[in-house]
Amino acid sequence: MIESNKIWLDGQMLDYQDARIHVLTHGLHYGTGVFEGIRSYATPRGNALFRFDDHIRRLYNSGKAYFMHYEFSPNELKRATVEVIKANELNECYVRIIAYYGYGKLGVNPLPNRVSIAISAWQWTEHIKKQDLDQGVHLMVSSWEKIGIKSMPTHAKGVANYANSALARMEALKSGFDESILLNSNGYVVEASAENIFLVKNGVLYTPPISTGALEGITRDSIIEIAKKNRIEIRFENITRDELYYFDEIFLTGTASEIVPVGHIDHRKIGGGSIGPITKKLREEFDDIVRGRSELVGDWLTFL
Ligand SMILES: Cc1ncc(COP(=O)(O)O)c(C=O)c1O
Known part of the structure; x- marks a missing residue:
């Protein structure tokens, strides 16, 4: 994948290489995460995210199924997404938002762990011509x-x-x-x-x-x-x-x-x-x- 400059993690804009998680993160061991993939396109009026609200709504619905409490409102996540795209100076790009139960207590039950959210964006390349x-x-x-x-x-x-x-x-x-x-x-x-x-x-x-x-x-x-x-x-x-x-x-x-x-x-x-x-x-x-x-x-x- 094409590396970008910045990744947003739980409210902080980090350098790409610093956006790391602990190996005992709950979501890594038990698959307790949900995510969204969103596309931004270049248009004659500038860059635009396609059906942004619908993707954010689905991220909240997905989290509901897993009893996830997000520490950020939909508007805060939307603002953060735009900040990530701008911080990476991207035009056409793919945005990945992931919410996952984090590090703390490692058993099947994820509920004692904090729900973290990360937002990344990278340059889009066609995989099939x-x-x-x-x-x-x-x-x-x-x-x-x-x-x-x-x-x-x-x-x-x-x-x-x-x-x-x-x-x-x-x-x-x-x-x-x-x-x-x-x-x-x-x-x-x-x-x-x-x-x-x-x-x-x-x-x-x-x-x-x-x-x-x-x-x-x-x-x-x-x-x-x-x-x-x-x-x-x-x-x-x-x-x-x-x-x-x-x-x-x-x-x-x-x-x-x-x-x-x-x-x-x-x-x-x-x-x-x-x-x-x-x-x-x-x-x-x-x-x-x-x-x-x-x-x-x-x-x-x-x-x-
Ligand atoms: C299993 C599955 N079905 C369908 C889709 C298409 O969904 P969308 O159009 O919202 O990207 C996806 C997208 O990632 C998917 O993973």
């Missing part, structure tokens, strides 16, 4: 089952949920695929390891309901709103593994990866094997909105 992206990524259905809604709070962006994601992602990469799709215990498609999934058939847009265990993604919600504005019908339906193979278009959505067309799943070509017309239209509109070139959804940008 756009021209490659038009070809569509290759996915596999993971042998790992998605953690169940009765096992973990799946609405929360909890650190511990990502052990499941990491296993699925590693399996995909080691098997020569780009990413995994996870099914739930009922055999229904949930999402990819770090992205929601959308599917298109006969001009209708589909996505699995949140009750499958999918994260209520902010990019997912953005695509739903953009589709509604374009009068594209959207259905929230359970989808089985082999149904995936018969869709005309499939794409993934997430803050980090934005809109990613899918070319193949389990070695089966999806539609024409490259980006389809509806995916292209939604991706273009999404790009225009985040980069401030469209007034379609005016209040999604917070200018720094």
Whole structure:
């Protein structure tokens, strides 16, 4: 990763190298943390954070599931985030806010420990080139089952949920695929390891309901709103593994990866094997909105 200059930790702006934690930090041993990933984009009116309030709201909801008491109000965290971006002199960047049970008492119960919050930001670099992206990524259905809604709070962006994601992602990469799709215990498609999934058939847009265990993604919600504005019908339906193979278009959505067309799943070509017309239209509109070139959804940008 590209190192930046400053990281905010519990109210203090520290030099990058000094933002350290104790090895006996509770969150490190038991996964008792929650986090957010937020993108800042360069727009004609200056840099802007995309759906900043929605990300902060989700950070508070995630913390609620884990009985976390934050010592900072949403406005204080928002101010601190802007300070971090400015202190690092960043334009397009990725912001990571993490709240975790800290050092103090090391047993399964995290409650005796202070909840710390850290805010970092670093320069964003595309991990897959756009021209490659038009070809569509290759996915596999993971042998790992998605953690169940009765096992973990799946609405929360909890650190511990990502052990499941990491296993699925590693399996995909080691098997020569780009990413995994996870099914739930009922055999229904949930999402990819770090992205929601959308599917298109006969001009209708589909996505699995949140009750499958999918994260209520902010990019997912953005695509739903953009589709509604374009009068594209959207259905929230359970989808089985082999149904995936018969869709005309499939794409993934997430803050980090934005809109990613899918070319193949389990070695089966999806539609024409490259980006389809509806995916292209939604991706273009999404790009225009985040980069401030469209007034379609005016209040999604917070200018720094
Ligand atoms: C498991 C999972 N699903 C979906 C998403 C997409 O969510 P968002 O669009 O809010 O980034 C993410 C993002 O990190 C994720 O980790």
